[in-house]
Every structure is written in C-alpha cells, then in structure tokens.
Amino acid sequence: MRNNFLKRTHVRHVIAILIVALILQACNKEESPFVDFDNSSASYDGDALSYLQSKPGVYDSMLLVINRLPGIADSIRNGNYTIFATSNRSYAIALQNINNARRDSVPALPPVSFSTMEQYILDSFFCKYIIGGRITTDDLAARADGLQFPCMKYGYTMHTQFEVTNASGFLGGGPKAIFFSDTRKSVFTYNWIRVYTNTVDIKTDNAIVHVLDVGHNFGFGNDFINALNRHAETEE
Structure with a gap:
C-alpha cells in the first residue's frame, strides 16, 4: 500500500512540474511577440541585378524594363x-489599367506594352523605385514620421516610413x-x-532590396497612365 501511495505521489509531482513548464512556456511566448517573426531574406551572395535574375517567374517584367532603359x-x-x-503582377496590373484607359480615350489610343511605350516616361517612373544609398529598416526605425530620399535620377523624392504591423492579436507584434x-x-x-513592402532588408553585395506587395500598381497609378496618354495624343 505504501509503495502504491509513493508511486501516485511521484506521478502527481511529475504532472505538476509538466503543467508549470507549459504555463511558463506560454507566458514567455506572450511576453515576447516579436522574436518569432522574420520577414527578411537576410543576404544574397551577388549584386542586386543578379538577385533579381535569380528569381525566374517573379521579376521578369522588371528585368525587361531594366534592360530596355x-x-x-x-x-x-x-x-x-x-x-x-x-x-x-505589379506590371500586369499597370498594363491592364493603361490599355483600358487608352481604349476608353476619345479618340481611342492603340494599346502599348512595356517593350513599346515611350522610353523617357517609362524611365522617369521606373526610377522612383531606386533611391540612393543603402537604406534598411534600422535606418528608418528611429524616425516615426519617416524620411524622404531622392530617386536615382530626375531629382524626384520618395517617402519611406518604418512600421511594425500587427499579428496574432499583438499590437506591433507582426513583421517589419x-x-x-x-x-x-x-x-x-x-x-x-x-x-507596403512584403519583405525587407535583403542585402546584396552592392544594394539593399525591399520587395513591394504583389498587388502594387507599377507606376503608382493615374500619373503614369496620364503621362503616357498625353504623349500619345501629342504625337498624333
């Protein structure tokens, strides 16, 4: 009888220890919502152009534009x-919107592609996506209102602002x-x-790459469409 009692007592102690361990583990996860998520692709051994080329089926349209300019x-x-x-997909969305607008113009304008549209206009809008210097999320984190940076050409400035998104019920517990x-x-x-970006801080040998949301309309919408259409109208 005494042996059975000791065995039952031992089992209870083991169960109690396991319960405490599980509770502590859960508490630690709740107290540290930031440590489990990383949407950075770390580094790439090569230059930025090689990085884009290493993703077939992802950046083909971007590379077509790069090689054309x-x-x-x-x-x-x-x-x-x-x-x-x-x-x-960003380029496909833009091209559909461009050609829809051209079709609905009065008079209607012929459709274009990224291989045929006016080079200067394409260049001026593409360069918005490339800014001088290597800028990471750490460089932006200290400025709540964000920072403006000049594009690689044309003296145009773009605004960048760091944000930690929400996830799993935690305010600010999601990805950078x-x-x-x-x-x-x-x-x-x-x-x-x-x-928004989907992935940040990809470090290549010469540049930092941030990946924009796939639903982004390349060229930032109507300004790009209007620039192309105005050019087409003046040519007629």
Whole structure:
C-alpha cells in the first residue's frame, strides 16, 4: 500500500512540474511577440541585378524594363542603391489599367506594352523605385514620421516610413514593413500614393532590396497612365 501511495505521489509531482513548464512556456511566448517573426531574406551572395535574375517567374517584367532603359542595368549591378522590387503582377496590373484607359480615350489610343511605350516616361517612373544609398529598416526605425530620399535620377523624392504591423492579436507584434510612398510633390499625405513592402532588408553585395506587395500598381497609378496618354495624343 505504501509503495502504491509513493508511486501516485511521484506521478502527481511529475504532472505538476509538466503543467508549470507549459504555463511558463506560454507566458514567455506572450511576453515576447516579436522574436518569432522574420520577414527578411537576410543576404544574397551577388549584386542586386543578379538577385533579381535569380528569381525566374517573379521579376521578369522588371528585368525587361531594366534592360530596355539605358544605363539602368549597370547602375543596379554596380551602384550603391536601395531597390524596391516589383513583381510581374505589379506590371500586369499597370498594363491592364493603361490599355483600358487608352481604349476608353476619345479618340481611342492603340494599346502599348512595356517593350513599346515611350522610353523617357517609362524611365522617369521606373526610377522612383531606386533611391540612393543603402537604406534598411534600422535606418528608418528611429524616425516615426519617416524620411524622404531622392530617386536615382530626375531629382524626384520618395517617402519611406518604418512600421511594425500587427499579428496574432499583438499590437506591433507582426513583421517589419516599410510604407513606400510617391508624394506626388505634395506635402499633404492624402495626396500620396502608398504601398507596403512584403519583405525587407535583403542585402546584396552592392544594394539593399525591399520587395513591394504583389498587388502594387507599377507606376503608382493615374500619373503614369496620364503621362503616357498625353504623349500619345501629342504625337498624333
């Protein structure tokens, strides 16, 4: 009888220890909501252009534009930049919107592609996605209101703002993100066109790459469409 009592007591102690351990583990997870999430792809052994080329089916349209614009490929391969990478879907969304607007114009305008649209206009909007210097989320984290940076050409500035998103019921417990904005040369944020990043801080040999949301409309919408259409109308 005594042996049975001791065995039962031992089992109770073991169960109690396990319960305490589980409670402590749960508490630790709740107290540290930030440690389990990382949406950074760390580093890539090569230059920024090689990084884009290493993702077939993702950046094909971006690479088509890069190869079409004079000097851009060399700059991305060798220059000291921060690149906001745009996926194939971003270009598909933009092209559909562009050609819908051209079809509905009076008179209607012929459709275009990224291989045929006016080079200067394409260059001026593409360069918005490449800003000088290597800028990481750590560089932006201390400035709650964000920072403006010049694009690689044309003297145009873009706004970048660090944000930690919400997840799993925790305020600010989600992934790091950058709010990337075309200010449209306005000081009023309601005039800005903004997009979140999906992945941040990809370090290549010469640049930092941040990946924009796949639903982003390349060119930031109507300004790009209007620039292309105005050019087409003046040619007629």
